[in-house]
Amino acid sequence: MERCTSIPEAMREALPILATLNEHGHEAVFVGGCVRDTVMGLALKDVDIATSATPEQVVALFAYCIPTGLQHGTVTVMQDRTGYEVTTYRKESVYEKHRRPESVAFISELKEDLLRRDLTINAMAMRINGDYYDPYGGMSDIQLQQVRCVGDAEARFQEDALRMLRALRFASQFSFRIVYRTWRALLKHRELLRYVAMERVQAELDKMIGGPAPHYAASLLAGSGLLAYTLEPLPAARVLLAEAAKAERVQLDYLTALDSVDIRYAALLTRPGVMPEEAKATLQALRMSGSRSGIIMAIISLHHELIANRSLTEEKLRTSWIEAVLRYGREAAASWLHIAEANGREHPFLADLPRMKHWLSQMDISSLKELAINGNQLAAYWDRKPGPWMGETLKRLLLLVALGELANSQEQLLKQVDRWKEETDEP
Known part of the structure; x- marks a missing residue:
């Protein structure tokens, strides 16, 4: 059994919770993302704990608890003003509409609890002494740089269709490949994505597009065809899907140079072939907030206004550019220039960018x-x-x-x- 030689500070601060549960005869371990990120040497975002203790037993052992989700076995235990989610080992019944289990049953076996999770890299645990528990090969998959479902991939995706997007997200986040059986199951069951609320689709896309490899995420989305099966249509996705159908490489490496997820969305939605009305309908379908949609659509509208006037003389271009800045705002103009510079030789205004930057600075x-x-x-x-x-x-x-x-x-x-x-x- 492998052992963590240096438990991260964020997990060490939660060790008293594990110790208290252990002292009272309950098994307790770190689970999920914090274990995965520790194995990979990454900074931790959240620290989650799983235990054989029931929610009632957890509440009885700690002075201050928040009943976060008692029906699912989760209690938030406060430790030095920090909240830690402590969830009872459980197994889940038949899933309702390919999204949520009809009921959960509390169990005492850690291995069975880990079996219900989506991917092997998320199905590892760490005990209080630093020993890893990895019954489904998550560490091996990390070493092989691959994404694989726990157990039967078809069963995992049929239980919860959101797991298909999560598989793509983790693959793009870590630049891992998706193993053949998991990919094949995803293609077979991708139509189940229509059972996932659009808000959840947006949350996963935000993480992919805002992640370290948005170009790889776009390629996975295009190759899988998942975006053709959302609950509500995403009209702008047709460009990515068309490129995938033609076996064309999705040329989006420049997205990594853009420093915000909304500017990256704007870059995607100003690609050749995407109409402004399609972009707007896509943002609406994704339940994008009004403030975010406003920022993105300002960049898109400015782009199309300039495209319509790109054959103008220099003086007329200057006037057109300044009018666009006044109409859509300096922030939208600066973001548009950022996208154009990142795109480089592929951008229609490449030769004009130095002058346009100068004109903006002179306003x-x-x-x-x-x-x-x-x-x-x-x-x-x-x-x-x-x-x-x-x-x-x-x-x-x-x-x-x-x-x-x-x-x-x-x-x-x-x-x-x-x-x-x-x-x-x-x-």
Whole structure:
């Protein structure tokens, strides 16, 4: 039996919980991701504990517990202001709609508890003395850099269809391959993904696209065809699926240079062939929040506006670019430039990027709130009721200041309004 020679600090802090359970005759071990990451030498995110003690026995042993999920055997035990999930060994009944077990039964055997887990690399345990317990070969799979289901892959995916996305996620996270039997079972049962809520699909995609190898994740998603079987259609996924159908390599290595998951989504959704309305419908289907969708769609809309004007002369391109910055925001423009630079030779505006970066840096202001005059001041100056004329006038002034053709001072702005009034009898 292998032993951990140096238990990570995060797990050492939880050892008193294991010790208390052991002292009262209950088996208790670390399980799941914390064990996997310890074996791989990675930083720990969460520390989970499994035990032969029932939830009631756990609650009786510790001063402060939170009944996180008693029906599933989980109690959160507070230790030095840190919460640790302690879950009773269990086995699960038939799964309802390929997603959740109809019921759970508490058991006393660790091996049987680990059998219900999805992947071998997530089905390892560590005892209080550092000994690893690995009945299903998780350590071997880590050494071989492969993802494999615990036991029968077909059974695991039929029990919980989300496990198919999790298999892809862990493969991309660690740059592991998926073993043949697990891959074959995934392809056979991929239509079961329609039983998974779109919020859960989004959560897994966020981890894949925001992970260390989004290009590999995209290739796995394309090759598996999983995104064609979601509960609600993802229209933008057709581009990835079409490339996979043609056996084309998905050229997305540049995504790793982008520093946020939402900018990576924007990069994917501005690829050739993805229409803005498809991008928007995809974000809606994924239950993306309004704030995240707004950020992503601003980049996408700016991109398509520029694509429509890419044959313009330099001066007209400058005006078009500055107008787009004012419409969609400096942040969206900076993110679009980041995507374009990362994409490199594949990007249609590659030759224009230095000038566009310079033009952006030269913009004194980029929003109405930075203008030296507001609507109320403008209305008071003309002794006129607010109306649509006010917003249009402020936008015209903003563009002139952003283009560097007008100083951002109240005096100069009002003089420009006077000139317009003289020309048209209207500000």
